[in-house]
Amino acid sequence: MLFKITHSIGLINAWWFLIIYTFIMIVQPYLYPDGKKVMKRRTTQPPKKKLERFFGFIGMILYFGSSFYSIILPLSLESTNFIIGTVIFLISMTIYIIAVHNYATTPFNKPVTKGIYRISRNPIHFFSYIAWIGVGIAAGSWILIICNLIMIANMHIGTLSEEKYCLEKYGNSYNKYMKKVPRYFLFF
Numbered sequence: 001m002l003f004k005i006t007h008s009i010g011l012i013n014a015w016w017f018l019i020i021y022t023f024i025m026i027v028q029p030y031l032y033p034d035g036k037k038v039m040k041r042r043t044t045q046p047p048k049k050k051l052e053r054f055f056g057f058i059g060m061i062l063y064f065g066s067s068f069y070s071i072i073l074p075l076s077l078e079s080t081n082f083i084i085g086t087v088i089f090l091i092s093m094t095i096y097i098i099a100v101h102n103y104a105t106t107p108f109n110k111p112v113t114k115g116i117y118r119i120s121r122n123p124i125h126f127f128s129y130i131a132w133i134g135v136g137i138a139a140g141s142w143i144l145i146i147c148n149l150i151m152i153a154n155m156h157i158g159t160l161s162e163e164k165y166c167l168e169k170y171g172n173s174y175n176k177y178m179k180k181v182p183r184y185f186l187f188f
Helices: 015-031 035-043 050-072 080-104 123-139 142-170 172-180
Strands: none
Touching: 015 035, 015 050, 015 080, 015 123, 035 080, 050 123, 050 142, 080 123, 123 142, 142 172
């Protein structure tokens, strides 16, 4: 596997992954009858403490930095990196789409516990970052991979805040769910 550091703006760059990811992230919720409510539910954040806001700010900088960085990352379409990274991206985005569907079709007054949420309490976040690690592999960029590993660690702080919010909102049913289903995926 070849990891290189070459930068140039071009048609065959990692920004194609950004376009696909952004399109799915923005458009998919609006495909449901209550699309505006789904998007509002997804973007509503629980109250956060100062440290949580700080880590959220760092996460946003890394996210937008990674997004803009993808614009100058050329792809080598015949490389092993590209093939492996693209497969990781496509599998992750497929699971992401399924997770958003499960999320969008759950009544707004209940916690999301069906479908992929039976094996992970946070599949949207988790597979979003795994998809971006796939982009880093496809582009042969250690920088993009490291940024996304940092964002995964950063995401954990936000996840703890969201789970506390869900416990307050849904009570005992969410507490039982937390005891049965791992936070991220299968084993952790």
